[in-house]
Amino acid sequence: MATEDKFQNKAEELKGRAKEQVGRATDDPDLEAEGRADRVAGTLKQAGEKVKDAFRK
Template identity: 50%
Template sequence: MSVGQTIRHKTQALKGRITERIGRTTHNRRLQREGRTDRVAGDLKQSGDSVKDAFRRRRR
């Protein structure tokens, strides 16, 4: 994967962690949900990138 995509996915996961933490601190369930969604989406995208990279390396 490109470096830009990797950074974008890690940033999304970090943003989600921060938003979720703010939601917990302020007892705002909507922020908690949004943060959890962003965090999980970023983590899944990172996992997908890892799998793609592993298959590419194996095919060579």
């Protein structure tokens, strides 16, 4: 389960990065902000998984 969560979190971060880049390229500040939010959410979830892993060991 943890590996699947890590994969989904990384995918969310990468999706956010892509949206952010497309928003910049098309000069769409809303898409860029949405991408930034997705990227940050994915990063925070990954940090949470790392904390959980630290307590499991």
